[in-house]
Each structure stands twice: as structure tokens, then as C-alpha cells.
Amino acid sequence: MTDNISIIGSNKSKNAVEKSMNIIFFVCGLAAVVCVICMTVYMIISGWPAIAKIGVFRFLFGQVWSPENSEFGIFPMILASFIATFSAIFLALPVGVLVAVFLAKLTPKRVSAPFRTLIDLLAGIPSVVYGLLGAILIVPLIFKLQTAAGLPQGGSLLAAVIILVIMILPTIISVSETAIRAVPKQYEDASLALGSTKLQSIFRATVPAAKSGIVAGMVLGVGRAIGEAMAVMMVAGNAAIMPEFLKPVRLLTASIPIEWAYSSGLHREALYGIGLVLFIFIMIINISLNTVLKKGGELRG
Amino acid sequence: MSEIKIHTKNLDLYYGDVYALKKVGMDIYRHNVTALIGPSGCGKSTYLKTLNRMNDTVAGVKITGDVFLDGEDVYGKGVDVTILRKKIGMVFQSPNPFPMSIYDNVTYGPRMHGVKKRIVLDEIVEKSLQDAAIWDEVKDRLKKPALSLSGGQQQRLCIARALATQPEVLLMDEPTSALDPISTTKIEELVSQLKRKYSIVIVTHNMQQAARISDYTAFFLLGELIENKKTQAIFSAPKDSRTEDYITGRFG
Numbered sequence: 001m002t003d004n005i006s007i008i009g010s011n012k013s014k015n016a017v018e019k020s021m022n023i024i025f026f027v028c029g030l031a032a033v034v035c036v037i038c039m040t041v042y043m044i045i046s047g048w049p050a051i052a053k054i055g056v057f058r059f060l061f062g063q064v065w066s067p068e069n070s071e072f073g074i075f076p077m078i079l080a081s082f083i084a085t086f087s088a089i090f091l092a093l094p095v096g097v098l099v100a101v102f103l104a105k106l107t108p109k110r111v112s113a114p115f116r117t118l119i120d121l122l123a124g125i126p127s128v129v130y131g132l133l134g135a136i137l138i139v140p141l142i143f144k145l146q147t148a149a150g151l152p153q154g155g156s157l158l159a160a161v162i163i164l165v166i167m168i169l170p171t172i173i174s175v176s177e178t179a180i181r182a183v184p185k186q187y188e189d190a191s192l193a194l195g196s197t198k199l200q201s202i203f204r205a206t207v208p209a210a211k212s213g214i215v216a217g218m219v220l221g222v223g224r225a226i227g228e229a230m231a232v233m234m235v236a237g238n239a240a241i242m243p244e245f246l247k248p249v250r251l252l253t254a255s256i257p258i259e260w261a262y263s264s265g266l267h268r269e270a271l272y273g274i275g276l277v278l279f280i281f282i283m284i285i286n287i288s289l290n291t292v293l294k295k296g297g298e299l300r301g
Numbered sequence: 302m303s304e305i306k307i308h309t310k311n312l313d314l315y316y317g318d319v320y321a322l323k324k325v326g327m328d329i330y331r332h333n334v335t336a337l338i339g340p341s342g343c344g345k346s347t348y349l350k351t352l353n354r355m356n357d358t359v360a361g362v363k364i365t366g367d368v369f370l371d372g373e374d375v376y377g378k379g380v381d382v383t384i385l386r387k388k389i390g391m392v393f394q395s396p397n398p399f400p401m402s403i404y405d406n407v408t409y410g411p412r413m414h415g416v417k418k419r420i421v422l423d424e425i426v427e428k429s430l431q432d433a434a435i436w437d438e439v440k441d442r443l444k445k446p447a448l449s450l451s452g453g454q455q456q457r458l459c460i461a462r463a464l465a466t467q468p469e470v471l472l473m474d475e476p477t478s479a480l481d482p483i484s485t486t487k488i489e490e491l492v493s494q495l496k497r498k499y500s501i502v503i504v505t506h507n508m509q510q511a512a513r514i515s516d517y518t519a520f521f522l523l524g525e526l527i528e529n530k531k532t533q534a535i536f537s538a539p540k541d542s543r544t545e546d547y548i549t550g551r552f553g
């Protein structure tokens with residue numbers, strides 16, 4: 001009878017598997033942490049000397065970037081990167097959330113499912129393709145505006161913003177839609193039962209409840225926008241001057257690939273410095289948005 | 302006999318092929334508590350949701366028959382369901398406050414119906430929370446998240462939220478089934494208080510609860526209304542043998 005089976009076992013092989021799996025996971029985790037630490041240290045070691053030589057203030061706030069004349073001020077590029085990133089998010093977030101609401105709440109599955117596949121596909125297209133489309137389609141469209149404003153035709157901040165919007169939209173839509181779908185239907189029901197319309201219920205009950213997911217989509221969008229070099233390089237015109245929407249601008253990211261090949265000495269070190277600045281910006285943005293997210297999470301108890 | 306608040310006649314409801322309500326005819330009396338009892342799946346929630354048309358949101362539902370609220374056809378032409386649902390509040394089985402502050406939960410309905418003035422909203426909040434017997438427990442933390450309350454408090458908050466739109470009828474679908482005995486007692490006492498101002502329909506699985514708090518009891522079985530009578534009468538002298546079997550615990 002099974003009643004007499006002893007609970008004392010000799011599962012040596014089981015234990016061995018458990019132990020070795022633990023070790024494997026630990027090593028993998030460690031490798032990831034070590035990589036991040038090494039990268040950080042390397043970025044600082046290679047980026048700092050140039051910044052120190054040029055002077056922190058002159059590097060960050062200098063308005064002239066002219067390596068031939070040993071002028072290494074990156075302020076116009078910092079400004080351009082910020083303006084481009086935040087304009088793109090500012091435009092893409094409302095549009096993305098509306099599309100996500102539409103897909104998650106207002107269309108039947110047979111419509112939203114193929115849409116969803118398409119959007120995930122868009123998120124995976126290499127950025128150089130977006131750059132190409134931008135150079136062929138968007139830049140010429142802006143020519144008219146530039147002529148009207150009496151400016152020379154060419155790449156512009158506006159073109160960069162539009163390309164970034166198009167590039168980050170799929171991410172924002174996809175993440176927001178998932179978040180909206182994950183909100184329990186009970187909130188919508190409670191709202192309807194209080195006499196709200198369907199749309200009121202979606203926007204006042206469901207979407208706020210999906211807030212943290214939507215913010216996560218925004219974080220990813222910001223990360224992608226601020227880090228994007230290739231597509232932006234192809235449409236922005238790349239002049240390192242103070243940014244204006246219809247004039248060419250150069251973003252922080254684009255400077256590195258543009259000048260890498262022919263740079264040397266302090267010039268090359270300054271490019272490392274730009275890398276460090278980008279690295280720090282992305283860290284700051286991620287950490288601050290994550291703290292905001294955590295606070296939001298606590299609010300929900 | 303009291304005044305009739307809601308009158309249903311020949312009410313048939315299909316969920317696709319499922320025949321969920323069969324020719325239900327019953328009256329709900331003003332300022333009384335009507336309890337709906339019956340085994341799981343007999344159509345109690347479905348009946349409740351036909352009264353405030355929450356079944357409208359279910360795909361493939363088909364409803365025929367009549368529901369009258371104060372003599373007006375609930376399914377008639379030109380009915381604005383948002384006004385209907387403002388008049389008929391609902392409390393759900395598991396507490397479902399919004400993930401917002403206590404204050405914002407209570408003002409959700411009134412805001413939706415166009416109340417904007419801060420003073421008015423403040424008044425509504427205090428009044429509703431008092432009526433739901435939870436004011437003393439939360440008055441110092443109205444800005445705290447509703448989800449930080451206990452389950453019983455959350456359910457009373459949901460009652461307050463429903464009262465905030467100044468309804469005339471309150472539908473409650475097993476409001477205590479997810480709560481502990483002390484919270485249950487509080488809600489039962491509350492229901493007995495509220496019937497002075499509201500007409501209440503409450504679904505319950507608990508026979509003692511029905512006997513304790515209701516004036517009328519309706520027994521449902523397989524989508525049919527078997528009996529709807531004064532609670533005392535139905536518990537002391539059920540007419541139908543199936544009702545007797547159910548309330549004496551022989552099935553269900």
C-alpha cells in the first residue's frame with residue numbers, strides 16, 4: 001500500500017540540477033551587472049578627459065562647435081536633442097494613446113488583430129529605412145515651408161521631429177494597448193453603472209487605470225527618440241547651430257557617426273565626451289521616469 | 302401594499318442561445334427592500350441588470366417584455382440610459398472602487414453628470430459617505446487611495462459612490478459575499494437604514510440575510526420567477542414546493 005512510503009528520499013540528482021541551475025542563473029545575472037558597470041566606467045574614463053580639458057561649462061554650454069578652431073561647445077546639440085525628443089513625445093503620446101484606445105476598446109478583435117500585427121512590424125523596421133523615407137518624402141514637403149519663410153531648402157528640426165514621431169508611435173501604441181486591455185472590466189462597468197457614456201468610461205476610468213503602462217510606453221519612446229542617430233541624421237541637415245524648427249539642426253547622437261571617421265586627438269576625445277553626456281541623459285531620464293512610475297504604483301495601494 | 306417603483310412583465314432574455322430569463326413578471330415596491338434568492342445561475346444577476354440596462358453592453362443579448370420605472374418604459378424609444386442609470390444605482394458583488402482617491406471615487410458620478418463646483422462636490426462627498434456609514438472612518442483621509450481601504454470599507458465606499466448621483470433605486474448584487482461577517486453586518490444595517498430613502502433590490506445567496514433585511518423576497522429557479530411575496534410569508538408559508546425545498550436547504 002502507498003501508505004508506507006517514507007518521506008525520506010535520496011534525490012541527489014534532483015538536488016544537483018537545482019544547484020547547477022542556481023549557479024547558471026547567478027552567473028548570467030552577474031554578467032549583466034558587470035557589463036553595465038564596465039560600460040559606465042569605460043564611458044567615464046574615455047569621455048571625461050576631453051570634458052576636463054575643454055572645461056565642463058564650455059563643453060556643455062558653449063554655443064560653437066568648430067573642431068578646426070578647437071571650439072567644442074555642444075549646447076546647440078543638447079538643445080536640439082531635447083527639443084526633438086520632447087516635441088516628438090508631445091505629439092506621439094496623445095495620438096498613440098488614442099490609437100491604443102481605438103484598438104483595445106472600440107474595434108472588434110478581427111479588425112484590431114491585423115492592425116496589431118502591422119504595428120508590431122513597424123516597430124521592428126530598421127531606422128535607416130525610416131531615414132530614407134524621411135529624406136525622400138518628408139524633407140521635400142518641408143521645402144515649401146522653408147521657401148515661404150525665406151530660408152534655404154534642406155533638412156530641418158521639423159523633419160527630425162516628424163520622423164521621430166513616426167518611429168516611436170508603434171512602441172507607444174503597442175505598450176499602451178496592452179496596458180489598456182489589462183485593466184479589469186469592472187472599472188468600466190462601475191463607470192457605466194454610474195450613468196457615464198461608453199467614451200466617458202473609457203477615458204475617465206479605464207485609461208487612468210492604465211496610466212502606469214502608458215507611462216512605460218512613454219519611457220520606451222523617449223529612450224528610442226533620444227538615442228536615435230541614423231534616421232535623424234538623414235533628415236536633420238546636421239548643422240551645429242542653435243535649433244529652430246525650419247532650420248537644419250544637429251542632434252547629439254548624429255555628431256558621433258558624422259565626425260568619427262576623420263576625427264583625431266582632442267576632437268575624437270570630445271566625441272567620447274558627447275557619448276558620456278548622452279549616456280548620463282538617458283540614465284537621468286530613465287531613473288526619474290521610473291521613480292514617477294513607482295510613486296504611481298504606490299498610489300494604487 | 303406599497304407603491305410600485307419598478308414593474309416588469311413578460312420579461313424574456315437570451316444570451317445568444319441561453320434562455321436566461323423566462324417570462325419574468327414582478328413588482329418592486331418603493332422604499333422597500335426586495336431580496337432575490339435562488340441557486341447559482343438562475344438569473345438573479347441577469348434580472349438585476351435588466352433593470353438598469355447593464356445587459357445592453359453584453360454582445361448577443363436579446364431582451365423582450367416590459368420594464369417600467371415609475372410608469373416609464375425603460376426599454377422604450379428615446380430613453381437615455383445615462384439618466385436611467387443615474388436614477389438606478391448599482392453595487393457589484395466584489396468591491397470595485399476606482400484606483401483613485403476616496404474623494405474622486407465619490408465625485409466620479411456627479412462630475413460625469415456635470416457638477417463642477419467644489420463646494421457642491423464637497424457637500425455631496427460628506428453626505429454620501431455619511432449615508433453609507435463610512436464617513437467617520439475616512440473623513441481624515443479623503444485624498445488617500447480608495448484601494449488602501451479594507452474590503453468592507455471599499456464596499457461601503459462603492460455604496461457611497463452609487464448614492465452620490467442621488468439615485469432612487471439601488472441594485473445590489475451579492476454585496477456581502479466577498480466580505481467578513483462584521484463588514485456584512487454593517488452593510489445589512491446600512492441597507493435597513495437606506496430603504497427609508499431608496500428602493501432597494503438585493504441579490505443574496507444567504508437565506509438568513511434575506512430574512513433579516515428584506516420586506517419582499519423573490520425566488521428564482523432556472524430563469525423563472527417562482528414566487529415573489531412578503532418575506533415573512535415566503536419563509537413561513539411558501540406556496541410552491543420548490544421554494545420550500547430551497548429555503549429549507551434541500552437543494553441549491
Ligand SMILES: Nc1ncnc2c1ncn2[C@@H]1O[C@H](COP(=O)(O)OP(=O)(O)O)[C@@H](O)[C@H]1O
Binds near residue numbers: 342344
Ligand atoms: N454574459 C453572459 N453571456 C452568456 N451567458 C450568460 C452571461 N451572463 C450570464 N449568463 C448565463 O445566464 C444564466 C444566468 O446567470 P446569472 O444571472 O449570472 O445567474 P445568478 O446571478 O443567479 O447566479 C446562467 O446560465 C449564465 O451562465
Ligand SMILES: [Mg+2]
Binds near residue numbers: 346347
Ligand atoms: Mg450572480
